[in-house]
Amino acid sequence: AQSVTQLGSHVSVSEGALVLLRCNYSSSVPPYLFWYVQYPNQGLQLLLKYTTGATLVKGINGFEAEFKKSETSFHLTKPSAHMSDAAEYFCAVSLDNNNDMRFGAGTRLTVKP
Amino acid sequence: EAGVAQSPRYKIIEKRQSVAFWCNPISGHATLYWYQQILGQGPKLLIQFQNNGVVDDSQLPKDRFSAERLKGVDSTLKIQPAKLEDSAVYLCASSSSGFKNFGPGTRLTVT
Numbered sequence: 363a364q365s366v367t368q369l370g371s372h373v374s375v376s377e378g379a380l381v382l383l384r385c386n387y388s389s390s391v392p393p394y395l396f397w398y399v400q401y402p403n404q405g406l407q408l409l410l411k412y413t414t415g416a417t418l419v420k421g422i423n424g425f426e427a428e429f430k431k432s433e434t435s436f437h438l439t440k441p442s443a444h445m446s447d448a449a450e451y452f453c454a455v456s457l458d459n460n461n462d463m464r465f466g467a468g469t470r471l472t473v474k475p
Numbered sequence: 476e477a478g479v480a481q482s483p484r485y486k487i488i489e490k491r492q493s494v495a496f497w498c499n500p501i502s503g504h505a506t507l508y509w510y511q512q513i514l515g516q517g518p519k520l521l522i523q524f525q526n527n528g529v530v531d532d533s534q535l536p537k538d539r540f541s542a543e544r545l546k547g548v549d550s551t552l553k554i555q556p557a558k559l560e561d562s563a564v565y566l567c568a569s570s571s572s573g574f575k576n577f578g579p580g581t582r583l584t585v586t
Contacts, residue, residue, distance in 0.1 A: 371515075398577075405479070405566060405577035406518070452517050462531060463575070465517025 364389040364455045368466035376474050381425075381440040383469050385453030388434065395436040396454040396463070397427055406452065412436065423447070448473045477501065479578035481567050487584045493555040496581045500548070500569030506530075508575065509542055509552050510566040518566055524550065557585045 369384040387393055394413050398406040410421025417429040427438045436453060450470050456463040480499040488494050500507050505526050510518035521540065523531040526547035535542070539558070544550040554561055564580040 366517075403484075403579070403582075405579045406568075406575075407577070408574070454517070462520050462523070465519070467515065467517050 364393060364457060364464050366453050366455050366464055366466035368451075368453050368469050370469055371467065372470045372472070374472040374474060375443045377445055378442050381438070381443045381447065381471065383438040383451050383453075383471065385427075385436045385438065385466060386434050387436060387453075387455045389455055389457070391457060393455045394458060395427075395429060396456075397421065397425070397436075397438050398452045398454065398465075399423075400450045400452065400468075402449075409438070409451075443471075443473045445473050445475065447471060479567055479569050479576050481565075481578040481581050483581060484579065485582045485584075487586065488557055490559055490585050491556040493553065494557055494583060495551050495553045496565050496567075496583075498550045498552070498567030498578060500550070500567070501571075501576055504569035504571045504576070505547070506570045507544055507550050508568040508570075509550070510568065512564040512566055512580070514563070521552070521565075554583075557583075559585050561585050 365388045367386045396411045397409040400406050409425050410419045412419045412429045420426045425440045450468045452468045453466040454463045482497050507524040509521040512518040521535045522542045524544040527544045542552045562585045564582050566580045567578040568575045
């Protein structure tokens with residue numbers, strides 16, 4: 363069965379600094395990988411997803427993630443943090459687009475002025 | 476296009492009481508999901524519908540939880556009787572070609 367581990371339940375960065383949120387996955391077959399963002403009292407919003415093809419995936423709000431099969435990782439990055447990026451971020455894995463999606467425990471991003 | 480709608484947004488009940496949540500998916504979306512998100516954890520799938528049939532309910536505590544999707548559109552999730560550990564956000568999502576759209580969730584507090 364597939365699973366996801368997010369390293370660091372809480373990450374704090376200064377405004378303008380690099381954002382790096384770590385995600386490692388486990389899957390017996392080539393996975394579909396996702397990053398979602400959740401703002402307070404709101405549902406999950408898809409940031410980006412990897413299915414096949416190019417391993418560097420660009421998403422909304424300036425975020426991107428790179429699928430590294432050798433490291434079983436799918437870390438999320440953004441070159442320059444903005445105050446509006448403060449939220450909870452979830453990494454998820456599934457076997458295909460419609461299969462049961464397994465989520466990580468989430469990483470809360472705080473952005474300091 | 477309107478998003479996934481859920482109601483109520485918040486609910487507080489006492490343990491052993493019953494509660495029901497409602498979800499209206501995006502029009503035309505055949506697949507509907509209910510997730511439970513406990514504080515500090517990622518969402519966990521409870522049940523997946525394809526039209527009005529159940530595809531996966533392996534993680535649904537069937538002794539107290541039930542869900543239905545009549546006519547393949549709206550869905551209700553019921554808990555009877557509720558326990559303290561059911562306190563969580565219940566998220567509904569729908570999809571047509573695999574891309575999941577999540578609703579805002581219902582925050583349930585069981586006291």
